Amino acid sequence: MSVIRQDDFISSVADALQFISYYHPIDFVQGVHEAYLKEQNPAARDAMAQILINSRMSAEGHRPICQDTGIVTVFCKIGMNVTWDAKMSVTDMINEGVRRAYNNPDNVLRASILADPAGKRQNTKDNTPAVIHYEVVEGDEVEVHIAAKGGGSENKSKMVMLNPSDSIVDWVVKTVPTMGAGWCPPGMLGLGIGGTAEKAAVLAKESLMDPIDIHELRERGPQNRVEELRLEIMDAVNALGIGAQGLGGLTTVLDVKIKDYPTHAASLPVCMIPNCAATRHTHFKLNGNGPAVLTPPSLEDWPEVTFEVGANTRRVNLDEITPEEVATWNVGDTILLNGKMLTGRDAAHKRMIEMLNNGEQLPVDLKGRFIYYVGPVDPVRDEVVGPAGPTTSTRMDKFTRQILEQTGLLGMIGKSERGPVAIEAIRDNKAVYLMAVGGAAYLVSKAITSAEVLAFPELGMEAIYEFEVKDMPVTVAVDVNGESVHTTGPAKWKEIIARSA
Amino acid sequence: MKKILTTPIKDEDLEDLKAGDIVYLTGQLVTCRDVAHRRLIELGRELPVDLVGGAIFHAGPIVREKDDGSYEMVSIGPTTSMRMEKFERHFIEETGVKLIVGKGGMGPETAAGCRENKAVHAVFPGGCAVVAATKVEAIEGAEWTDLGMPETLWINRVREFGPLIISIDTKGNNIFETNKARFNEKKGPILEKISSQLKFIK
Ligand code: SF4
Numbered sequence: 001m002s003v004i005r006q007d008d009f010i011s012s013v014a015d016a017l018q019f020i021s022y023y024h025p026i027d028f029v030q031g032v033h034e035a036y037l038k039e040q041n042p043a044a045r046d047a048m049a050q051i052l053i054n055s056r057m058s059a060e061g062h063r064p065i066c067q068d069t070g071i072v073t074v075f076c077k078i079g080m081n082v083t084w085d086a087k088m089s090v091t092d093m094i095n096e097g098v099r100r101a102y103n104n105p106d107n108v109l110r111a112s113i114l115a116d117p118a119g120k121r122q123n124t125k126d127n128t129p130a131v132i133h134y135e136v137v138e139g140d141e142v143e144v145h146i147a148a149k150g151g152g153s154e155n156k157s158k159m160v161m162l163n164p165s166d167s168i169v170d171w172v173v174k175t176v177p178t179m180g181a182g183w184c185p186p187g188m189l190g191l192g193i194g195g196t197a198e199k200a201a202v203l204a205k206e207s208l209m210d211p212i213d214i215h216e217l218r219e220r221g222p223q224n225r226v227e228e229l230r231l232e233i234m235d236a237v238n239a240l241g242i243g244a245q246g247l248g249g250l251t252t253v254l255d256v257k258i259k260d261y262p263t264h265a266a267s268l269p270v271c272m273i274p275n276c277a278a279t280r281h282t283h284f285k286l287n288g289n290g291p292a293v294l295t296p297p298s299l300e301d302w303p304e305v306t307f308e309v310g311a312n313t314r315r316v317n318l319d320e321i322t323p324e325e326v327a328t329w330n331v332g333d334t335i336l337l338n339g340k341m342l343t344g345r346d347a348a349h350k351r352m353i354e355m356l357n358n359g360e361q362l363p364v365d366l367k368g369r370f371i372y373y374v375g376p377v378d379p380v381r382d383e384v385v386g387p388a389g390p391t392t393s394t395r396m397d398k399f400t401r402q403i404l405e406q407t408g409l410l411g412m413i414g415k416s417e418r419g420p421v422a423i424e425a426i427r428d429n430k431a432v433y434l435m436a437v438g439g440a441a442y443l444v445s446k447a448i449t450s451a452e453v454l455a456f457p458e459l460g461m462e463a464i465y466e467f468e469v470k471d472m473p474v475t476v477a478v479d480v481n482g483e484s485v486h487t488t489g490p491a492k493w494k495e496i497i498a499r500s501a
Numbered sequence: 502m503k504k505i506l507t508t509p510i511k512d513e514d515l516e517d518l519k520a521g522d523i524v525y526l527t528g529q530l531v532t533c534r535d536v537a538h539r540r541l542i543e544l545g546r547e548l549p550v551d552l553v554g555g556a557i558f559h560a561g562p563i564v565r566e567k568d569d570g571s572y573e574m575v576s577i578g579p580t581t582s583m584r585m586e587k588f589e590r591h592f593i594e595e596t597g598v599k600l601i602v603g604k605g606g607m608g609p610e611t612a613a614g615c616r617e618n619k620a621v622h623a624v625f626p627g628g629c630a631v632v633a634a635t636k637v638e639a640i641e642g643a644e645w646t647d648l649g650m651p652e653t654l655w656i657n658r659v660r661e662f663g664p665l666i667i668s669i670d671t672k673g674n675n676i677f678e679t680n681k682a683r684f685n686e687k688k689g690p691i692l693e694k695i696s697s698q699l700k701f702i703k
Binding site for chain 2: 164
């Protein structure tokens with residue numbers, strides 16, 4: 001019989017969350033590196049280089065891989081012979097661990113959890129509560145798998161109740177293109193098959209707690225239907241040519257994970273949850289001998305990748321930018337931004353639209369300027385700003401036409417694709433949309449040399465800042481003619497892959 | 502007057518039936534659902550029961566095996582017919598089945614099959630499985646028992662089994678499709694009203 005002490009349990013949870021906020025699992029780093037070496041589309045290769053450099057920098061600097069530090073998800077297996085030396089419930093202890101981890105002054109993580117989701121949507125300020133799944137098992141240990149799941153990728157989860165005679169592969173291949181690039185590929189797909197609706201969803205999430213091992217599987221050969229399916233789905237999805245960040249390319253997924261469970265004769269529930277570039281999870285066991293010990297990886301495990309300034313890369317000074325210069329940019333070009341830009345995301349946009357509708361003057365003049373869709377993490381120590389990767393741009397689509405037409409904004413920077421309404425507005429106004437790599441948040445923050453709040457300070461991370469940047473890498477995603485790299489890129493690479501098959 | 506169909510069912514028996522009519526069945530009713538359809542259509546295996554002029558039931562019943570080895574129907578209700586949609590047109594053509602009983606509507610493929618081969622689809626109200634069991638006089642056989650209780654082809658002798666509401670008639674009229682169109686018409690104004698009330702959500 002083992003006795004688990006309250007403090008050991010809480011500090012293990014807190015340590016694990018800090019640990020995964022800056023250490024990618026090494027199998028994931030290796031997976032991205034392999035894909036990087038193999039990639040033939042320069043834009044997708046650049047994106048993966050940024051992800052790898054960002055990953056190493058985060059590990060070195062102990063700062064979050066991505067500015068979205070996720071919603072905490074826990075799978076907790078409690079041995080039946082365990083007793084607790086604790087005053088709090090297990091759930092309360094886990095949440096206390098979350099609280100400590102996210103408010104750790106050495107590495108503050110972004111609190112992204114909102115209570116009253118259908119109403120006030122108020123930030124709980126400490127990223128609690130976690131989503132916890134319990135299982136009571138034999139034995140005298142407590143085993144915890146813990147993850148911090150990004151909102152961008154969680155939002156692209158899909159669920160279906162198939163007919164038993166339907167093809168799961170067909171459904172996945174049909175569904176993945178509808179997910180866009182907001183889930184920050186390359187990543188993993190987790191599938192839960194069988195059980196009931198909620199069981200399939202939990203299985204899908206749990207499957208993502210396992211390390212990448214598809215290469216070993218391919219080498220030894222599949223031994224059952226689930227293993228066959230993993231390979232079939234992986235190959236079929238990669239043949240779509242979506243590529244890193246949706247720019248088009250050879251690798252969209254690094255692995256496909258599946259967990260299954262017996263189901264009803266009439267049913268075939270399937271849930272698919274993507275995991276993003278910021279794949280963050282680890283696990284530990286407690287058996288009464290103190291808190292968990294998490295061994296940090298060695299920096300030598302990270303490949304030496306450098307970001308090459310290639311032939312199609314140009315440096316741009318935002319302080320002198322003109323519409324004429326912007327008109328010469330082509331989709332897929334890599335640009336290094338320098339100078340001053342503004343920031344703003346959901347709440348700031350909503351405010352600006354309200355002010356425009358009321359005929360009020362905006363607190364910031366947007367004419368001829370660029371706005372970056374971002375909600376950075378708070379800085380620590382001497383940092384100018386915490387990790388500051390882009391947020392999903394499509395949420396701003398419905399505001400875009402009005403902002404462009406009424407303010408003269410010239411460019412936008414964000415994550416992944418734009419929808420048709422935004423693309424038309426960009427074309428009609430000869431504006432431009434640039435894409436920063438989702439998940440390369442710490443790297444981007446290092447390009448920011450100063451940050452100052454210009455308006456709406458009460459919105460916290462959603463306020464309008466002015467950033468001064470030096471060589472911030474972005475890709476032209478929608479040009480002044482309304483061409484979108486997220487349409488042309490995957491289409492082109494799908495064809496290239498089909499031809500070479 | 503109660504309209505009663507008796508197996509074997511002839512084309513003339515079905516000619517005047519219209520979607521929405523209510524009928525009853527006397528004679529043989531064979532349970533036949535997912536795997537049986539797949540075995541016939543996908544795997545090309547011959548059905549172990551002759552269905553020419555026959556009736557099938559999309560159902561997975563509860564059956565009790567008695568001490569003497571015979572079977573007793575405990576509970577039998579319909580399962581969702583739509584899962585069989587992609588097989589049914591072929592199934593009708595291959596088997597000569599005339600009456601398909603199930604739950605919920607079926608789609609255009611089945612409607613085409615009904616039109617081409619003069620068959621009908623009918624629904625038995627879901628959730629009335631014990632009532633249905635009382636209309637089963639005897640279980641005369643069981644085929645493909647390897648599929649387990651829900652999927653076995655149970656050959657039932659039934660008397661005035663029903664009410665069966667015709668959902669697709671021999672002209673291919675489909676009551677569920679017609680209704681869907683009507684409901685959709687109503688949807689527009691309702692949506693408009695809700696959207697105007699929910700504008701405040703980001
Ligand atoms: S990598 Fe992308 S999806 Fe994942 S947490 Fe970061 S921004 Fe969100």
